[in-house]
Amino acid sequence: MRIGVLGTGNMADALATHWVRAGHEVTIGGRDAEKAKRLAMRIGGSAKPAGLRGAAEFGQVVLVALPFDAGAAVARELRAALDCKVLLDCSNPLGPGFRLLTEGGASAAQQLAAAAPGAHVVKAFNLCHEDVWRMRPPVFDGRPLAVPVCGDDDASLARVRELVRDTGCMPIVGGGLERAGLLEAAAALFIALWVEEGADVQAIAPPLAYAAGPTPSPKGG
Numbered sequence: 001m002r003i004g005v006l007g008t009g010n011m012a013d014a015l016a017t018h019w020v021r022a023g024h025e026v027t028i029g030g031r032d033a034e035k036a037k038r039l040a041m042r043i044g045g046s047a048k049p050a051g052l053r054g055a056a057e058f059g060q061v062v063l064v065a066l067p068f069d070a071g072a073a074v075a076r077e078l079r080a081a082l083d084c085k086v087l088l089d090c091s092n093p094l095g096p097g098f099r100l101l102t103e104g105g106a107s108a109a110q111q112l113a114a115a116a117p118g119a120h121v122v123k124a125f126n127l128c129h130e131d132v133w134r135m136r137p138p139v140f141d142g143r144p145l146a147v148p149v150c151g152d153d154d155a156s157l158a159r160v161r162e163l164v165r166d167t168g169c170m171p172i173v174g175g176g177l178e179r180a181g182l183l184e185a186a187a188a189l190f191i192a193l194w195v196e197e198g199a200d201v202q203a204i205a206p207p208l209a210y211a212a213g214p215t216p217s218p219k220g221g
Contacts, residue, residue, distance in 0.1 A: 001025070001159065004059025006052055006074060008035040011090055012065035013043065014133035015125060015167065020045040022166035029055025056081040061088055061159055062119075068093040068101065068108050075115040083118035086156040088163075090125035092184055098192040100185055107181035109150070122151035122160045123180035124171075126187050137168020140202075148174035148183055 001024045005012045008030040016026050020043050028043070029052040030036035036049035056062050056078045064071050068091045075082065093101040093108045102108060109123040124147055125133065132138050138145035147164045149171050151157045161171040174183060193199040209215070 001162070002058055002060045003027070003163075004029060004050075004055035004057070004062040005065055006030075006055055006062060006078075007065035008032065008039045009065060010130035011125070011133070012063065013039055014130045015063060015065070015090070015163075016047060017043050017134070018136075018167040019163060020047050024163075024166070025058075027055045027058040029053070053078055053081055056085075059085060061086040061163065063088045063090065064112060065090060067091070071108065072111045072115040075112050075119070079116040079118065082116040085119050086153075086159050087112055087116060087119040087121045088125075088160055089121055089123050089180070092126050092187045092191075094188055094191065098188050098195070100188045102181065102184065107184055109177055109180035109184075113177060120151065120153040120156035121177055121180075122149060122153075122156050123174070123177065123183055124149045124160055124164060126183055127190065133167060135168070139168065145169045146172050148172050150174035150177055150180045150183060152177050 003019055003024050003026045005016050005026060005028050008028060016028060020026050025046045027048050027050045028036045028040045029050045031052060040047040040049040052074060062082060062085055064087060066074060071091055089109045089112050091108045095101045109121050113121040147169045149157060149160050164171040190201045193201050
């Protein structure tokens, strides 16, 4: 698969490294040509540097690894290059105090979709710190990390699920793109609990067998 990466930061580094190791062709795009070149050299393998437009034109899947306040503007600028492509959004629209900046409005993923209406936007990879995505693989207590994936186009979802598996994780159906805001809100809650309270977020939810309440014990004998 050909993957274009918009951005040269930590998420771009972590995810692109997995995908190069899995045999995909990756082009790292940045406004700063020197940063793109350094990141491509650090990743090695098939990774090549380019500008933002070059990465968008190259990829069948284009990862938007940019700050929330830059993503939609860049997508709007590159909208023609993104037509009919998978636009993969991993951003979290968080402000001071881990406040959700999109509260009451369109999610970050929906804003990307509005900025590049010819693209197929998929939300994934937003619930963990970049160092988790650097793990080979992210496995905890013997279970691969589960990654919710939200989007509306079946072919695009299939491509992103493949990329999730290439990181050593397990993709799970997150629903349509209208549910991307729920993933972003979950990230805001989780990060606040981790950072401010030191809480073990993994302990919040019961095992699947108890999701609808404990199963009543059979009566009689």
